[in-house]
Amino acid sequence: MTATAGQAERTTTTTRRPGGLTIAIVVFAVIGLAIxxxxxxxxxxxxxxxxxxxxxxxxxxxxxxxxxxxxxxxGVPVSVLGLVGYFVLLVSLAxxxxxxxxxxxxxxxIGFGFSAYLTYRELFTLKEICEWCVGSAVCMxxxxxxxxxxxxxxxxxxx
Amino acid sequence: MLGGVLVAAVAVxxxxxxxxxxxxxxxxxxxxxxxxKNDYTAVATLLKGIPQTGTTLGxxxxxxxxxxxxxxxxxxxxxxxxxxxxxxFPQLVANQIRAGKVKVVYKSFCTATCTNHGQSTFNLQxxxxxxxxxxxxxWDYAELFYREQQVETSDxxxxxxxxxxxxQIPNLDLTKWQTDRGDPALLNQVxxxxxxxxxxxxxxxxxxxxxGAKGETLVNSGNFPTYSTIQQAISKVE
Numbered sequence: 001m002t003a004t005a006g007q008a009e010r011t012t013t014t015t016r017r018p019g020g021l022t023i024a025i026v027v028f029a030v031i032g033l034a035i036x037x038x039x040x041x042x043x044x045x046x047x048x049x050x051x052x053x054x055x056x057x058x059x060x061x062x063x064x065x066x067x068x069x070x071x072x073x074x075g076v077p078v079s080v081l082g083l084v085g086y087f088v089l090l091v092s093l094a095x096x097x098x099x100x101x102x103x104x105x106x107x108x109x110i111g112f113g114f115s116a117y118l119t120y121r122e123l124f125t126l127k128e129i130c131e132w133c134v135g136s137a138v139c140m141x142x143x144x145x146x147x148x149x150x151x152x153x154x155x156x157x158x159x
Numbered sequence: 160m161l162g163g164v165l166v167a168a169v170a171v172x173x174x175x176x177x178x179x180x181x182x183x184x185x186x187x188x189x190x191x192x193x194x195x196k197n198d199y200t201a202v203a204t205l206l207k208g209i210p211q212t213g214t215t216l217g218x219x220x221x222x223x224x225x226x227x228x229x230x231x232x233x234x235x236x237x238x239x240x241x242x243x244x245x246x247x248f249p250q251l252v253a254n255q256i257r258a259g260k261v262k263v264v265y266k267s268f269c270t271a272t273c274t275n276h277g278q279s280t281f282n283l284q285x286x287x288x289x290x291x292x293x294x295x296x297x298w299d300y301a302e303l304f305y306r307e308q309q310v311e312t313s314d315x316x317x318x319x320x321x322x323x324x325x326x327q328i329p330n331l332d333l334t335k336w337q338t339d340r341g342d343p344a345l346l347n348q349v350x351x352x353x354x355x356x357x358x359x360x361x362x363x364x365x366x367x368x369x370x371g372a373k374g375e376t377l378v379n380s381g382n383f384p385t386y387s388t389i390q391q392a393i394s395k396v397e
Contacts, residue, residue: 006275021290040350043244044244044245045245047244047382047383063235064234064235067234067235067244068234068310070179073175073178073179074178092179098160102160102163102164104169105164106164109164109165109168109172110171110172110175110182113168113169113171113172114172114175114176117172117175117176117179125310125312126310126311127312147322151164152161
């Protein structure tokens with residue numbers, strides 16, 4: 001029995017459907033993008049509507065962290081760097097190839113490493129915790145694992 | 160390629176941490192350094208020609224008074240005072256204060272210092288600043304303090320740091336300043352400010368209160384005071 005045109009079409013459609021890994025990367029990159037977007041907005045809006053659980057002497061712990069020396073890298077707010085990182089991770093999903101997967105993994109690794117450093121500064125230098133920063137660090141950690149798996153596994157092969 | 164990715168990531172992270180660390184743990188500014196001169200030039204430019212009396216900046220007869228409750232170690236006060244991230248103080252100075260329409264009175268309220276170091280450090284630094292007010296140079300000193308402020312959890316405020324700031328102000332009589340630091344009236348002034356803050360139920364710094372012919376209003380309540388919020392408060396009370 002020969003394959004019909006309809007069977008070939010169904011096979012092509014199946015290989016283009018995003019897998020669980022891709023969906024997971026999209027979900028965590030979008031959450032990270034939302035956190036980075038919100039904290040960037042608050043940074044330039046004078047923290048007027050910044051929501052936060054902890055705090056002391058009238059300023060929330062998030063505001064303390066995000067107005068500290070460690071909230072900028074050479075003058076650029078770290079939330080802006082996060083925004084760029086999550087955006088690159090999302091865009092990378094639109095392209096195939098080892099180089100793109102390697103670039104996404106590299107971005108997530110850098111994001112994870114720098115997030116770990118900033119979390120250390122929160123805990124041991126500033127002695128304040130910013131929930132948004134922790135949320136972003138968790139997202140970046142998960143994305144590092146997911147993009148790492150994607151990099152090592154390779155692009156899905158046509159069935 | 161995995162090895163290349165890992166090496167590149169480690170290199171970028173190391174550079175980012177190096178840049179971040181160099182900006183966050185700077186040593187106190189040396190008195191005669193280029194940075195110290197730059198800091199004072201910026202302060203002198205901002206304050207040039209504006210009258211100072213004690214802790215008051217601006218025309219003593221200005222129709223609107225803004226009480227500015229602050230802590231010299233408070234990082235948010237630094238952002239506000241230096242105009243970083245939308246802090247409205249430099250614009251207030253350049254416009255309303257320079258025009259003689261508003262005066263600002265600095266008042267002490269221990270927040271960041273008491274959280275990290277205690278009341279005695281707060282009294283030491285605030286009295287040192289108020290002592291420059293005896294020569295009508297308080298705002299020069301406070302501006303320099305905010306410019307050279309360090310991480311609030313570090314123990315950088317000591318006699319050397321406070322004297323170093325004083326030495327950066329060319330017109331300050333250092334001998335008189337040292338004598339005035341022992342004046343009990345200045346400590347009473349700091350304690351009086353804190354009592355006022357407590358009576359008003361203030362929760363943090365910076366907190367600004369605008370007072371004018373139509374009454375008084377809180378400029379910011381837990382929020383960061385931008386220039387537009389200050390302008391709105393002034394228009395309510397003038």
